[in-house]
Amino acid sequence: MKQFADHIIRFRWLVIALVSLLSLGAVYVLKDGMSINSDVSTSLPDSDQAARLLKDIGDEFGGNTMGLVGVEAKNVLKPGVIRDIARITDSLKYDTLVSSVVSLTNIIHIQGGDFGISIDPLVKPGQLPETKAELDSLTKIVFGNDMYKGVIVSNDTTMALIMFTIRAGVDESKAAKLLRNKIEGMHLDERLYFAGSPYLVIGISDLIAHDLKRLIPISLLVILLVLWLSFRSFKGVFLPVLTAGMAILWTLASMKMLGFELTMISDNIPIILLAVGSAYTIHVVNRVGIMIAAGRKKAVAEAVKLVAVPVLMAALTTIVGFLSFVLGAYLKMIRDFGIFTALGVMFSLILSLTLIPAILSFVGNKSAKANREKKAKTNFIRGKLLQPLFYVLKERPKLIVTIWIILLLFGIGGSFRVHRNVNMVDYFKKGNPTRVAEKKxxxxxxxxxxxxxxxxxxxxxxxxxxxxxxxxxxxxxxxxxxxxxxxxxxxxxxxxxxxxxxxxxxxxxxxxxxxxxxxxxxxxxxxxxxxxxxxxxxxxxxxxxxxxxxxxxxxxxxxxxxxxxxxxxxxxxxxxxxxSHMDTSLLYSQFSSLLLALVLVIFIVALLLRSFKSGLMAIVPIVATLVVLFGVMGLVGIPLDVATVLVASTSLGIGIDYSVHVLNHLKQVQQAGKSGDEAVADMLQITGKAVVINMVSVAAGFLVLMLSDMVPLIHFGLLVALSMLCSGMGAITLLPLIWKKSIQTKNIKS
Amino acid sequence: MKKIAFSLMGFFFFVWVWPQRAYTQNAEEILRKVDQVLYASKDEQSHLKIILTDKNGRQSERQAVIKQKGNTMRLFRFTAPAADAGISFLSLPKNVMYLYLPAFGRERRIASHVRNQKFAGTDFSYDDMEAKLLEVKYDPVILKQDENKIILKLIPKPGVQSEYSKTELTLDAHYFYPVSVDYFDRTGRKIKHTDYIFKKIGNYWNAFKITMKDLRTGHQTQLVSTDVKYDQGLSDSDFSVRALTR
Missing domain, CATH: 3.30.70 (Alpha-Beta Plaits)
Known part of the structure; x- marks a missing residue:
């Protein structure tokens, strides 16, 4: 590590130039923006029988993407409305984007009688019913035939349906949008509702685009605010954001170069990277700040040497959490999300250990004022949170255990009530036009x-x-x-x-x-x-x-x-x-990715701390967090869906860092001769503070997702924030107690 | 309506017409001459090959035998493919049409309101299957007239039900047979186009190839007539319901 740190400082100009060049390249790649694919069906694996058959049906029968137009009026069986339905029907029928259209005015009507036999449209072209007798006759036919009643015309006659199939092979979203514009351009008196899968996909794409424009700046502001409150220095605020920004840029450029599109899941990669990716730089900046007295270049190299391993460990566990989606996920969009978020975390790690030391080797020491302010800030955390916590841990450990047992019992109880939801309509907030149309x-x-x-x-x-x-x-x-x-x-x-x-x-x-x-x-x-x-x-x-x-x-x-x-x-x-297949796959994804992440994290922690017991201990707060998480989902009614299925593994990947830092610290102070409460006090004073700051900043970053227009992302943001708080608190409360207990047991045995 | 008359009449009839210039004639006279060309023979029999081509170029073929007498009676009997063989349509005066399905062994009358519907998957309608004089169905207006061609605008007469608001008929100015027809919907948009190729058989002009294309769907129907025989002495009983079921 020392050699690595020395090389970074030695070639600092090269590092800065290379990073700048790569970033400019990424900007160039992204100059035209990224395309958005919000069609969940394209994310289904080719092996999915239902998806394959649906595609085959589309090829054989002129398309499987059905758009629906609801025409609402006081009574749709009136001449003016029928005329408008005929107008819409005709405009769709002869549009090259449409392979078929069925409505009140062209649905097949087979009849026989003394007049002969006829197979013709229910309403003849050029002979729209005008008189009362003609309208009564049409009403009688509509309500006397199951093919029409409640299907083409609603039972209360306030709504008529026009169904059309978008021709196979055309861009469905683009086609659906053009057709909607064309129909809306007729400026009809009736209220129109556009529904069906192409309009759901358009609706979600619009929300994604809107989210990206709105949430990234807000998330950035929140992170800046938390960093300012924590560091009160330009370096402390600017450098973590610079790292995260570059990591986001590189990740999105990689996606585009490799031909991937943004989906309703991967659109939150930038926000996750803002929240998570800045953490590694914070550690580096913080450590350099402490070391600076030894001389700038030397101090930076020394700091990198010390901080590289914990940062590497934290990043690795986070990467593992995201990569667990690769093997566990059923939907391609979840797999892609896992791969590219892991890649983004890796970029953050690389930048934190290369670019940041290179920059820090040029800039001056932290001001005395900043040090004072930081001290004041950390004193607040220590005085109001950590000292009382230490007292409770020392004097009333059973209270901590009891609280966790109660939380776990609630969690276990609530877990059984978790339900799954794959219905895309519920991705929209109440009142959203797409959701309203679907409901109607x-x-x-x-x-x-x-x-x-x-x-x-x-x-x-x-x-x-x-x-x-x-x-x-x-x-x-x-x-x-x-x-x-x-x-x-x-x-x-x-x-x-x-x-x-x-x-x-x-x-x-x-x-x-x-x-x-x-x-x-x-x-x-x-x-x-x-x-x-x-x-x-x-x-x-x-x-x-x-x-x-x-x-x-x-x-x-x-x-x-x-x-x-x-x-x-x-x-x-x-x-x-x-x-239904997606629904089943959500459970499979959840368990397989979680299990995989847990096993890998235990393995990595055990390897890095050179103790299998430490590996097992590290996951205790995480397991407790997951139980509480599922409990909250069950009790509050947050469903397991394409976004919330990511929470558990994401939380594991990020939250394990707290355990690692706590265990690492306890191990170090134990080796230094401190034991029991003394070690815990030391850990709380130094690592505990860092955990609290990091926990709050990451949670704040994720809470920004609550401003999203998409319900699953709102839930995702809330749950990750909750799990951050839970795993952080678990690391500084549960872990010290377990650690103390294990030490005592060891002592008794020896 | 005129589409019907032009397309089908072209198969079954021809008229020997003296070459003459049309400059001095009015629209009604010209249309009457067209009817004379199309309904020139007393009767006609022919074989018809119907080639359907969808917008992707996929083709299917049917065959039929057609008999016609005067300008009011027509019998259309499918001969191939085997599954359709024997299915027949009879068109009689006063908009009366019958259908015969041999597997059911019975005929059924076709309701008059389906006349504008597609006939057996072709781009022609049931109405196109009947024999009726153009001058009975349309009011003509001359749009263009020169040495070689005449273009007439035909508007359905009041009371005539048609899916078209108008048609534009291009005629050979010397012999008065149709060269092409454009069909327009109620919004004035051109929706179909038909091309005719006429050749002379004996004393009559015969439309031996007619190609109709639906411009909205890209679907096309081509009719090719062979073994055309004129004036064979067909009687009214050859166009009875009984004859239909034989």
């Missing part, structure tokens, strides 16, 4: 989440269509499924108008000839592929509850397993299926 369409028109059952085989065979119909009948038994539709329904209706009853004909020839009459109808390309080898049942799911989705997906999978057909292969997909 869910409440009035059968939801926005698509459900598909895909059948592969000879589409025109009676067995195939009868299997479809049977599956569709089963689908209808679920309360959250709104009217499923398939080509089997259309064939049944056609058979009825040919006078042979509403059923699938048993003669394949009859099916083929009915099919002939349906050929060319817009709806056919949504329901059957072009070479007639695949067909889908198309439905929507109206519950956003994870348990409902899970129950539905399990029941469907079980049904399909127990009702295998010889005539066709049946597979099931759609957003509930994807969400």
């Amino acid at each position: 369409l869910r409440d009035k028109l059968g939801g926005t989440e698509v459900v598909y059952v895909e059948f592969t085989g000879n589409v025109q065979s009676p067995g195939f269509l009868k299997t479809m119909k049977k599956t569709e009948t089963y689908l209808k038994t679920f309360p959250y499924i709104s009217q499923p539709q398939s080509v089997a329904d259309l064939i049944e209706q056609m058979n009825e108008v040919m006078g042979e009853g509403k059923k699938i004909p048993s003669n394949a020839k009859k099916i083929q000839q009915l099919w002939f009459l349906l050929d060319g109808q817009d709806i056919m390309k949504q329901l059957v592929n072009s070479d007639l080898t695949k067909a889908v049942i198309d439905a929507r799911f109206s519950s956003g509850n994870s348990d409902d989705m899970h129950a539905f997906v399990n029941a469907m999978n079980s049904y399909l397993k127990n009702h295998k057909s010889n005539c066709c292969k049946v597979e099931f997909s759609g957003m509930p299926s994807v969400y």
Whole structure:
């Protein structure tokens, strides 16, 4: 380490020039900004059967990205509103971005009677209903047919639905945005709601962009404030922020160069790095400040030599915490978040041990005033917090133990109440237009989440269509499924108008000839592929509850397993299926990444402190923190979602630093001959102070996330801040007691 | 409506028309001459190849036999592919149309309000399948007239239901057969385009190739007629419901 420190000082100009050059390069790479990908489905692994099938359905049936436009009026079955619905429908129908559109004005209507048979749109083009008789007739048809009632027109007639599928292969978000602008540009009298996955994705992208613009400056201000309060010096404030800023710049540039986009998870990397990445520089600056009396260059080299190992240890454990997502994560966006946050921490570490000593070797000593102020500040922490804490630890250790036991009991109790949530609608705050639109369409028109059952085989065979119909009948038994539709329904209706009853004909020839009459109808390309080898049942799911989705997906999978057909292969997909897989994966991600992080952290700490027992002791505050964390989540009702699933491993990676510093200090003072309460007092006075300052600054940095527009990030910020406080307090209360106990046991044994 | 008349009539009829200049004629006279070209023969029989091409270039093919008598009766019977063989449509005067599905062994009348709907996956509508004089359906206006071509604007007569607000018919100024037609929706946007290739068979002009393209969807239908026979002495009973089911 000494050699390393000497080299940094010797080549300080080179270090500064190299870092400056790299930073300029990073600025150049980022000159056009970064693209944002907020589509969770692109983050699913290729091996995910539901996601793969959903993609296949998109390719076969002209796209699987369904946008929905809710048209709200006092009564949508009025001439003016019908005219506007027809306008929107036509504008979508012939747009090259859209592969199909279904609405009140163009939905297929099959009927037979004395007048003959007809297969035509419910509202004929150029013949929009105007008279009372025509409107009454339309109302009667709409409310007499399950395909229309509550699906195309709400039961209270205040809302009509226009569904469109974005053509496969186009940029879905861009297309959805253009289509929304086009429709809004019509300046219609009705209130319009845009919902469905493309609008959720747009909504989240907008929030991410907004968050980035707003939260980074706020986070920066908070960190600056905490640093100013802690150091009251330019160096103490500027250098940690410089390190974090450069680490952020390098990390984002690396992401862009490697072809990664910002996601709803990775967009908080800058804030995490601001909070975490500045900590290493603080240690270096602090240590150099103490050493400066020995002469500037020499003092800096000496300080680096002393501080490098603890800083390296702290960074390594943090890196391990983030890297645990690589092996444990199911979603690619979580894996990418882990990789690039770890990379950012590594950049912070490198900069703290190279650039910062190089700069410090040029700048002067800390002013006497600053030293006085710092002393006053630390005296406050010591006097008001650490001294009383020492008294309690010494005189009333059982009180500390009792408090922790109570906290743990609450934690364990609350942990059982933790629920999972993968519903993207809940990522938006209440009142957000996207959330409002989703809720409206869910409440009035059968939801926005698509459900598909895909059948592969000879589409025109009676067995195939009868299997479809049977599956569709089963689908209808679920309360959250709104009217499923398939080509089997259309064939049944056609058979009825040919006078042979509403059923699938048993003669394949009859099916083929009915099919002939349906050929060319817009709806056919949504329901059957072009070479007639695949067909889908198309439905929507109206519950956003994870348990409902899970129950539905399990029941469907079980049904399909127990009702295998010889005539066709049946597979099931759609957003509930994807969400359900994500939901299961959240638990898997949580446990696997946490377990991995715990094992690695024990290993690293044991290695660095050369004691396996120390490794085990170090994780006690962390385990206690995690129990409290899950307890709070359960008791407060914060769900486990794509963001909060990161909290445990993130907290472990950052929070373990406190334990490491405390144990390291206790070990050092023990080696120096101090024992028991004396050692604890020493630890609290020096390391305890650092832990408290760091705990507060990191927590403050994360609390900035509470200003986010995205609910999961608000929860993430709150929970990480809480776990920082918890692991910090655990390190300076629980660990000294355990350490003392272990010393006593050792003494008794010897 | 005119689309129908032009496209289908082109297959089934031809008229021998003396080459003449049209400069001095009014729009109604010109349209009447077009009808005379298209409905020149007493009857006509032909084989038709229907090639459907989607916007991605994927093609499918059907075949049919067509019989027509005068300008009011037409029988359309599919012959290929095998699954569709025997499916027939009969168009009679007064907007009466019947459908026959052999697998069901029965005919059904087609409701009059579906006339503007697509016919069997083609870009033509049921209305296009009927035989009806243009002058009965449209009010013409001359848009352009020179030595080689005439362009007529056709507006549906009051009471005629049409999905088009107008069509623009380009004619050969010498023989009065259609060269192309543009179709416009109610907003005035051009939505379909048809090209005709006529050739003379005997005394009649025959549209042996018609290509209609839906400009909104990119879908295209091409009709190619072969084995065209004129004046075979078809009787009314060849166009009865009974004949449909045979």
